[in-house]
Amino acid sequence: MNSSIILSVTTFVYGLAAFLYIVSWVFKKEAPGKLALWTAVLGLAGNTAGIILRWIESYKMGIGHAPLSNLYESLVFFSWTILLIYLFVERKYKNRTIGAFVTPLAFFAMAYASLHNNSIQPLIPALKSNWLIAHVITCFIGYAAFAIAFGTSWMYLIKKRDTEGKSLLLKRFPKTNTIDELTYQMIMLGFLFLSIGIITGAVWANSAWGRYWGWDPKETWSLITWFVYATLLHAKMMRGWHGKRIAYLSIAGFAAVLFTYFGVNLLPGLHSYGAMGQ
C-alpha cells in the first residue's frame, strides 16, 4: 500500500461523498445524508493517511520533506483542508445542503491533482527551509476557507433568486441570513490565514533572497486577492453591505485565489524565452 494508491482511492471517496450530499439534498432524504457524512469522514481519514504516508515515504527515499512541495502535493493538502473545515461547519450549522456545494470542490481538487506528476521529488535548494511548512499550511487554510465561502455565496445567490420561497429544493438550505453569516465567517477566517500566509512568505523570501517583497507575479496576485477581500470586509463592516453584493465580491475574491494558485504560471516573464542563468 503506498500513498499514491490511498490518495487515488480518496479521490473516488470524495466523489462519492459529493454525490451523496447532492442526492440527499435533491431527494430530501436523511439516509444518504448520513451516509454522505460518513463517506466524507472516511475520505478525510484516507486523505490524512495518504499525506502522512507520503511524508514517511520521502524519508525512506532519503529525501525527506513535508509533502507540500509541488502542485500535486498542494492540491492534496488543499482538499484535506476543505474537508476538515467543512466538517466543522456541518457540525456547527447542522445543515448538509452546504456539503453539496463544498465537497465537490475537494473532489475536483483531488481529481485535478491526479492529472499531475505524483512522484516524490527531492527539494530544490530554494525550498529547503522551515518556512515552507508554515507558509504552505497557512496559505491553504486561507484558500480552503475562501473556497467554502465561494460555495456558500452561490447558495445564497441561488436561494435569493427564488423570492417567493416556492422551490422545495431551496427550502432545505439554511436561512439566507445564516448563509450570509457563514460566508462572512469563512472570509474572516480566510483573510486571517491569507495574511499570515503572505507574511510567512515574505519572511521566508527575506531569509532566502534578502528581500521581503519583490512584486513578482505570484506575490502581486496574492496581494490582489488580499485587496479584494479587504474591500469586502470594509464594505461589510463599515457600509453594511450584505447578501448579494457580498456574495458577488466573495466569488470575485475566489477567482483571484484561483488565479494566484494556477493562473500565475501562465503569465509571461521576461525570462520565459531566454536562457536564465542556471
Next chain:
Amino acid sequence: MTKKANSSDTINRVWKFFTSVKLTVVLLLSLAVTSIIGTVIPQSGTASEYFHKYGELRYKILSFLDSIFDIFDMYHSWWFQVLLLLLTVNIIICSIDRMKATWKIIFVKVPRFNVSRFRRLEYKKEFSQSSMPDKLEQIYKPIVSGSYGYSRVEQTDNGFCLFAEKWRWTRFGVYIVHLSIILMLLGGLIGSIFGFEGFVNIPEGESAKKINLRNTTEMHLLDFEIKCEDFSLSFYDSGAPREYRSSLVIIENGKPVLKKDIIVNDPLRYKGINIFQSSYGTLPPEEVTLSFTIRDTGMEYKKKAAINKPVDMPEGLGTFIIKDYSSSAGFKGHNIGEAFMGILTRKTGNPVNIMLPLRFPSFDKMRKGDVIIAVASHNHRYYTGLQVTKDPGVWVVYSGFILMIIGCFVTFFMSHQRLCIEVTGKGNHSMVMIAGTSNKNKMGMQRKIEILAEKLDKLIRSNEEKL
C-alpha cells in the same frame, strides 16, 4: 474673518473626504486592478528584451505609455505611489476620526448599562424560576463573574439586575490592523531610503569589496571585504540541484573576522548587511593538461598549458596556443558546452584553428590531422553569485507583520460583549430575562445567551432537587 472660515471649511472638506470608507473601497479596488498590469507586462526588463518580446509596433506603444506611466516599473511609478500615499492618509484619518468615539467607549471608569435597551432587544431569553430573587442572585453572580471580566448587581424594586461585560479593549483591534499597515509601508520607505540591494560575483579564492547595485549602473563600496574560499555544488541522482554552498570569510582591516558557509535559505549577516547565495557560474580553468596523440604511432604525450602561453608540441611538430575559453561553445548550431579554442602553428603551412570541447575528448579526431589534441584534465573554477542587501526598515516591517496577525485575530474573532440578567420577583417565584449585545458577531452572542439561559435554568432545577 471670512478667509479664515473658508480655510477651515476647506480643511473640513478634505478631512471629510479622507474619512470616507467609499474612498477606501475605491483605493483598494484601484490598487487591485492596476496591480494586474505589472503581472502581465514583465517589469524592469531591458529595452532589447521588451523589443524582442513585443515586436516593433507594440514596443513603441508600450514605451510611449512607459514614458508617462512607468508601466515597465509600475510599482515604483509616481501614480502607484500616489495611490499608496492616498491609502495611507485615508487609513490614518479614518482611524483618528473613529478613534475619538471608540476612546470614549473604552476608557470609562464605570460602564453604563441601560436595562430598557436590553429589554428592547429582539433576541432575549425569558423564563420563570420558583426561587426568590435574593437566592438567585447568590447563584447567578459567581457564574457570570467567572466568564465576564466586569460585573455588578443593581437592586431594583422587586429584584435585581446583573450587568456584566468583557473584552471592551477589543474595539481597538481594527486600529491595530491599520497601524500594522502604516508600519509596513513606513518600513518599506526606510528600506528604500537607507538600504540597498546589490549583487557581486566572486571567483573562488578571491575577494570583493565593491558590489553592483540593482537596476542601476552604480557601485557600492562595503566597509569590509568578502572572500570566497570555495564554492561547491551537488546534485541529486535525477540531475536536479541539491545544494549550492559558498565558504565565505569576512575580512575587515586585513583581518578575517567571520567565517561561514552559506547556502540558499541560510545567509550570512554582518553589520546589518546580509549576504545571500543567489547564483554561480564557471570561470575558465587557469591551467589545463593537454594530450597530444600521434596518429600513426599512437604515442601520447601530456603537457601543461595555460591561456595565451604557447606550448611546444612533441616530436618537433610545432606550437599550440590556447587563445580562448567559452562556457557554452557552439558547433554547427549546437551548444556543445565548455570548450577551449586554440591555434596550431606548424613550421610550414597555415595556422589551424582548433576547438577542444571538454565533454567530447575525441572531438579533434574529426580534423584528420597527424596529431590529435585533447584536454586531458583541467581544474574547474567557479565564481559564486551573491546577493548583498541592507535593509534597516525590516524590523519595522516585521513588527507590522506581528501586529497585523494579532489585529486581524482580535478584530474578527473577539468582540465587546455586554450581558444583562434581570430578575423580578412575582409572588413566590421570579421572572428571569437574559439579553446581551456585542459589537460584532451578533449571531454568536445569541448562541451564548441561549447556552447561558439553559445553564442557569438547569442549575436552579438541580439545586431544587437537592433540597
